[in-house]
Amino acid sequence: MKGYWENPEETATALRDGWLYTGDIATMDEEGYFYIVGRKKDMIIASGYNVYPIEVEDIIYQHPAVKETCVYGVPDSYRGETVKAAIVLKKGKSVTEQEIREFCVQRLARYKVPRSFEFREQLPKSAVGKILRRILMEEAQSPTAGGR
Numbered sequence: 742m743k744g745y746w747e748n749p750e751e752t753a754t755a756l757r758d759g760w761l762y763t764g765d766i767a768t769m770d771e772e773g774y775f776y777i778v779g780r781k782k783d784m785i786i787a788s789g790y791n792v793y794p795i796e797v798e799d800i801i802y803q804h805p806a807v808k809e810t811c812v813y814g815v816p817d818s819y820r821g822e823t824v825k826a827a828i829v830l831k832k833g834k835s836v837t838e839q840e841i842r843e844f845c846v847q848r849l850a851r852y853k854v855p856r857s858f859e860f861r862e863q864l865p866k867s868a869v870g871k872i873l874r875r876i877l878m879e880e881a882q883s884p885t886a887g888g889r
Contacts, residue, residue, distance in 0.1 A: 742761055764780050764782055766784065778795060779795050779796075787814070787817070787852055788819075794813060796849075797853055797854075798826075800849055803844075803848075805831075806836040807829075807836075807841075808834075809828070811827045811874050815857075815878070816882065817856075824856055825856065825859065826841075826859070827858075827861055828841065828861065830860065838860075842855070
């Protein structure tokens with residue numbers, strides 16, 4: 742890659758000293774295999790702990806009432822950021838915030854459990870159907886959203 746078309750600022754951020762910085766975060770197991778665990782820009786830092794949204798989403802998706810979910814960080818005056826989950830339920834299913842929270846508490850470290858949940862009819866998506874986490878984050882930070 743030589744750079745981003747007509748975007749020298751992004752090119753300078755992504756290309757440094759001959760390396761392409763993708764923003765992906767990965768772990769390596771003891772056998773040398775790499776696993777993508779998230780994107781740097783999506784990582785939530787809650788009270789100094791790194792929370793990867795995909796890890797929390799994978800747990801929430803295991804709940805039988807959940808059709809879709811998106812986990813993201815929202816500003817928190819005490820923790821810096823805190824974990825929030827937007828959830829779309831399957832047709833005909835119901836679940837309370839407390840039930841989802843308990844489900845997460847049983848399967849995640851405490852600092853990874855979302856502090857708030859928002860049930861929605863749908864999640865914002867791109868033209869190809871990818872959930873747009875950025876839109877949810879922007880909504881959460883909007884003064885008119887009241888922190889949603």
